[in-house]
Amino acid sequence: MANQVLSRAQVLCFLDALENEVLAYQVPVVDLIAVQTTDPYRVLVATVLSSRTKDEVTAGAATRLFERAPNPEALASLAVHEIAQLIYPVGFYQTKARQLPTLAAILIARYDGAVPDTIEALLELPGVGRKTANLVLSAAFGKPAICVDTHVHRIMNIWGFVATGSPQETEMVLRRRLPKRYWSKVNRFLVAFGQKTCRPIGPQCDICLLATKCPRIGVQPRKTKREPMHAI
Template identity: 50%
Template sequence: MNNQNIAQTFAILQENKKQWQDSTLESLEKNPFFILVGCILSLRTKDQMTRQVAERLFKIIRSPQQLLSYSEDDIAQLIYPVGFYRRKAKNLIDISKILIIKYQSQVPSTLEELLELPGVGRKTANLVLTVGFGKPGICVDTHVHRIVNRWGYVKTKTPEQTEMALRDKLPQEFWIPINSLLVLFGQNICLPRRPRCGNCSIENFCDQVGIEKRETQTK
């Protein structure tokens, strides 16, 4: 795959997205604090569980001040059963304190500032920038990393390498939508194992790097 057919690929995936149940964080309210907290919760946790816990949490907590009105143990119980819930509870408490003291209770809007927050890596920081603030950024998770390499669009070993390669190659108009589109595509069609190539509407554009024909599903 190359930039000659990338626009058509994204248009097809955008249309296909209507058929798939969207449990990604991007379907939440576009509030930077919600996106930040939701992304912290999502690490090592399935999207559907993250969405359920986030929606439950945001019914009672909508700001750093409200979060700090609960103890660390209370937060841990509220976000259970997400993975590493006790560590995440501590990070959420620490992040809320920093937001109040350093940023007047607002979520910072630069990559550098976001990366200084406890438990925040490039994936989380980029998602907050793109979804929370509508700023240019490329959020690369395991789905994005796997799929763009499978397409043959990039050739990288890690998600961070993939982000940098996409920043160099991918037209900026596709930076923000790439994560939500490829997460849903990766959950429904381009699976990690036995991808459903027979049902893939962009199969003709895909180099199928690393895929043996016997590994694919026809339905």
């Protein structure tokens, strides 16, 4: 199917197929934390740490930080250099070390130490962009929210379901085109799929379960003769 964009029904079929596929994949660290705790503070902080950082690095940094700062009050009391030492080597750790105590102080001053559950309030916190805010709403509060990172943005464009130039544009299109029951699933499915199979460099189209139907818009697949596994 060369460069023929997918219909809404086909995209929903793809997402349903991926739901079973990604069960065997490693769970993203933020989703794992959300399963292990009902504390929105930990989900928020872990999500901030996870930006531009591998999951295993985020997991270690979050564990070290939460041992010293299990709540906003403790985090606000830590010095910036202490936080930097605890979260190193997450991406932009020095910037995040400056942002986190300010974030905690705002939670204490404005929300009595609680994490707000609206995207507008979350976006006012330092270090929180739309991707982080949507992920917190979904993972911590169970609210329908579409978290669009580079994987979601890239794969939706590969499928031709959107033709957008930025993750925020992709989010707005998906809000209009996807049923709400899929909103919280999109990031979890496509991040795992994008890390393991539909990679930005060297995508494994030859073993992809969607290989026979994917438009592959803009994709240069690896040169290999392996057959697709569990194709739909």
